[in-house]
Amino acid sequence: MPHPPTTAAGSVLFSLEGRRALITGSGQGIGLTLARGFAIAGASLVLNDRDPARLAQAVVQLQGEGFSAVGRCFDVARADAVEAGLAGLETEVGPVDILVNNAGIHARAPLESMSREAWQSVLEVNLTSAFLVSRAIAPGMIRRGAGKIINLCSLNSEISRPTIANYAAAKGGLKMLTRAMAVEWGPHNLQTNGLGPGYIRTAMTGALTVDPAFDRTIRARTPAGRWGESGELVGAAVFLASRASDFVNGQIVSVDGGLLAAL
Numbered sequence: 001m002p003h004p005p006t007t008a009a010g011s012v013l014f015s016l017e018g019r020r021a022l023i024t025g026s027g028q029g030i031g032l033t034l035a036r037g038f039a040i041a042g043a044s045l046v047l048n049d050r051d052p053a054r055l056a057q058a059v060v061q062l063q064g065e066g067f068s069a070v071g072r073c074f075d076v077a078r079a080d081a082v083e084a085g086l087a088g089l090e091t092e093v094g095p096v097d098i099l100v101n102n103a104g105i106h107a108r109a110p111l112e113s114m115s116r117e118a119w120q121s122v123l124e125v126n127l128t129s130a131f132l133v134s135r136a137i138a139p140g141m142i143r144r145g146a147g148k149i150i151n152l153c154s155l156n157s158e159i160s161r162p163t164i165a166n167y168a169a170a171k172g173g174l175k176m177l178t179r180a181m182a183v184e185w186g187p188h189n190l191q192t193n194g195l196g197p198g199y200i201r202t203a204m205t206g207a208l209t210v211d212p213a214f215d216r217t218i219r220a221r222t223p224a225g226r227w228g229e230s231g232e233l234v235g236a237a238v239f240l241a242s243r244a245s246d247f248v249n250g251q252i253v254s255v256d257g258g259l260l261a262a263l
């Protein structure tokens, strides 16, 4: 596809018309919000979650809003489940042009007493899953000579805090996996970038938002002086999914109210 002239209208540069996006862990939270944002920009959707009821509800909700959406229920951290969950997707639904590796979990514990299970599960869901799902989807993108992969990184790809060593290790690893994908698949015209949210109000951070001391710390530490909302990630995500980012590869775009810039 020829590159858009630099004078192309924004609507052309950022349009996802005719594209299909697979978003993992999109039954709720950031994944669901990004899915809706992509649909508004013109994409058809393949939602995924390991929770079948949550996934079904999200699919029905988006279809009810007039968007094209199907669901594939599987655990992104299990290689056999990923293979089975994505089998036949291309022939039955169509090719995936945009992949968002969004599924993620926390299992907070002091490092010296962290169980191997807490370590392993967080590494598997936040890091290994991006390898497994991308490995399944990238060959089609390579065949077609185009594709966009967005990995949900974090502030914790760069900095840590007590009780999240497993998560910081996973998100730090995901940053480097993003660069590895960019290097290896860039020659095939795939662009792989990371989206790095700051502190966003979702179920994942629910307990933190109602902890007065933590809430005070986040407001004081973030130049914007507040928590972010999922919808504030949509603009950067659509950019990374669209032709507007065709020469952007291996970058982590932080959407964090300025937190990473501040001491």
Ligand SMILES: NC(=O)c1ccc[n+]([C@@H]2O[C@H](COP(=O)([O-])OP(=O)(O)OC[C@H]3O[C@@H](n4cnc5c(N)ncnc54)[C@H](O)[C@@H]3O)[C@@H](O)[C@H]2O)c1
Binding pocket: 024, 025, 026, 027, 028, 029, 030, 031, 048, 049, 050, 051, 054, 074, 075, 076, 077, 101, 102, 103, 104, 105, 125, 126, 152, 153, 154, 155, 196, 197, 198, 199, 200, 201, 202, 203, 204, 205
């Ligand atoms: N909320 C934040 O402040 C924040 C900040 C930085 C990064 N992130 C990242 O953004 C992503 C989304 O976070 P969120 O806040 O929306 O979380 P969330 O807990 O609200 O939603 C995560 C979704 O992923 C699904 N999921 C979990 N494990 C899965 C698995 N193994 N297979 C398939 N689906 C699975 C869950 O069922 C859930 O629907 C995560 O990768 C998270 O680490 C979030």
